[in-house]
Amino acid sequence: MASNRSIFEQLLDKYDAALAEAFFQGIDAIKSQITLRIVVERLEKGDVAGAIEAIQLDRDAFSALELALAEAYNSGGIRLVENLPKLKDPEGNRVIFRFGVRNPEGEAFLRDHSAQLVTRIVDDQRVAIRQALETGLSQGRNPRSTALDVVGRINRVSGRREGGIIGLTSPQERFVTSARQELLSGDSALLRNYLTRQRRDKRFDATVLKAIKEGKPILAETVARIAGRYSDRLLQLRGEMLARTETMTALGTARQNAMRQQIDNGKVAASDVKKIWRSAGDGRVRHTHRVLNGKAAEIDGVFQSVSGAVLRYPGDPLAPVSEISGCRCHLEYKVDYFASIVERFRAA
Structure with a gap:
């Protein structure tokens, strides 16, 4: 029989990956449905709220994440009772341990926690996007560039939007904004500070070092690529941390509820x-x-x-x-x- 630790690690690895994939799937679904023209038109009118609405941060985009969370919860409870010892009572009857996935505690957890999780993701994105749009407009940047910094730029090879700040937390959005300002500054001290960012794409370090040496600002087009890669890496971190935390919550709650069920059932x-x-x-x-x-x-x-x-x-x-x-x-x-x-x- 596999050890308790190894069983838990197997579940953690499996559903950690599943939840991360579901999160990124939701972000891709939002990005792929954006009509850039509408976002830009609303920004040209100074309508930040309208631009955010045009991005369509729908809760339904994260339905796969809610399903993956439910699967993790159910598997956590089932595997716990499957690995309880095979026992018989004094009369020789086998004691059967079962996990009821449709129990009130489980259904309440999945309903309430899933709703809170998705609401938190969507609301935080709204805050981050508003911050980015308002910052871009206040700095006098043109609406199209500001919109692209938020929704990402289409990769001509893959056809997918890359970069942007959709999916990031509001603090992560500030990291991207400050990194972009450092890269555009032409100031050697600020450029050196960019080189201390752990999640930067180091393949661009030579470009930044050249700008420091020559005392010249980096071209805006190049900054967009560098900031886009930095954003993508922060998004990867956000997805990984969210998936690990939510998988742990689902498994931990399921295991506790599964053992409590055995008690409530008199086992x-x-x-x-x-x-x-x-x-x-x-x-x-x-x-x-x-x-x-x-x-x-x-x-x-x-x-x-x-x-x-x-x-x-x-x-x-x-x-x-x-x-x-x-x-x-x-x-x-x-x-x-x-x-x-x-x-x-x-x-x-």
Whole structure:
């Protein structure tokens, strides 16, 4: 039988990739349906709200993300009960553990959490896009260039829009805007600062170094390409972090609900269940979770982080983002099955 850790890692890798793909699919769907002419026309009139409306940031673009989240949740619960020990009661009857994917807790989680996730993505994009459009217009840039900086430019080879800031968080949009200003400045100090950005495309470093040496600004067309690649890399980071965090939340919630179902169905007693925090065990684990490693709690208990945060399980959606973003920890459930079966038999 595969270890609890390896099963969890397999699920995490599988659905981490699935959620990231679904997120990027949603972004591509939005970009591919943009009519640039309409966005530009509205910007020419100073109608920023109308330009944002023309980009059509529809929730439905992320339907695949909601489906992937549901699949991760269901698989997390199913795999937990599949790997519970095969037991028999004192009369020789096999104890059957099942995970009901259509249970009230699961349906509430998928409905509410999915809605909140997509709303958060869409709302944050609106803020980021508004920031970018207002900044471009306030700097006197022409509406077409401003629009292209937001929606991206079409790659003549792939036919897809690349760059732009659709899909980025509002802080990431500010990173792109400030990077573009550094590249356009012609100021050696600002250009050197651009070279400290970790997510930049280093293939353009020679161009930036040449501009520093010659004391000349970089051509606007070249800046658009450099900023576009920087934006694409930030979007990749955003998708990866969102997918990892949401996969952890789905799996952690499903596993907790699955064990709670066994208790509610009388298969085991709550007093006989302990949950133990297990970190990923490498140098990437955040300090607060290294401290939690090996700590135990009752099934409905919580783990107290040294940061002051309280978590029911890794990926707990009620915990601060700083405690769940990129987390790879999991819970090990320890059950005194013999005690539970004897108690169940006596009660019968």
